[in-house]
Amino acid sequence: MNLRTTLDHQFSKRIQDVFGLKTAPLTLDDLKSTLSERLTGGGVEVEDLFAPRETRHEVEFAGEVRHTHCALDALMLPFLTGQEVTLRSQCPHCDHTVTVEATRSDFRSSPPEAVLSLGVSREGTGPAQQYACPFINLFPSREHYEAWATDTSEALIIMLSLSQAFSLLGGSACR
Numbered sequence: 379m380n381l382r383t384t385l386d387h388q389f390s391k392r393i394q395d396v397f398g399l400k401t402a403p404l405t406l407d408d409l410k411s412t413l414s415e416r417l418t419g420g421g422v423e424v425e426d427l428f429a430p431r432e433t434r435h436e437v438e439f440a441g442e443v444r445h446t447h448c449a450l451d452a453l454m455l456p457f458l459t460g461q462e463v464t465l466r467s468q469c470p471h472c473d474h475t476v477t478v479e480a481t482r483s484d485f486r487s488s489p490p491e492a493v494l495s496l497g498v499s500r501e502g503t504g505p506a507q508q509y510a511c512p513f514i515n516l517f518p519s520r521e522h523y524e525a526w527a528t529d530t531s532e533a534l535i536i537m538l539s540l541s542q543a544f545s546l547l548g549g550s551a552c553r
């Protein structure tokens with residue numbers, strides 16, 4: 379999966395600001411490197427991925443049902459822990475549930491054409507849970523994403539296929 383597409387300049391800058399990165403990621407590959415450093419370098423604590431209350435992202439993980447701050451946090455869990463996760467995430471546009479069985483070697487979604495949004499608010503900095511997580515969601519299809527993104531003018535957002543999301547988190551395409 380090609381992650382070399384150049385990101386919009388403004389989007390890159392906002393990703394840098396909101397996540398406190400040293401440099402702005404110019405491509406998804408750059409973002410993948412940054413994520414990988416955080417995931418393997420002890421920069422992400424498993425417990426920090428879980429929300430203290432219900433969110434639209436419910437995960438079955440290690441025999442428990444919990445909630446994460448965003449869809450990407452849930453999908454990071456297999457890479458961080460080696461354990462599989464079942465994510466049930468509600469479309470922010472229509473509340474339709476998208477399910478992803480995620481392991482380190484594969485993401486399988488239902489429906490299969492589900493997509494992920496990766497977004498950041500246009501303004502403000504502070505906790506990523508506030509400035510990014512509301513814009514990182516799963517959708518049953520590209521059409522649901524587009525309908526929601528059109529209505530979400532307060533954020534800069536891109537769409538990823540689940541296989542792109544898998545690559546972004548460090549999943550290997552060779553399987």
Ligand SMILES: [Zn+2]
Pocket residue numbers: 469470471472473474517518522
């Ligand atoms: Zn929807």
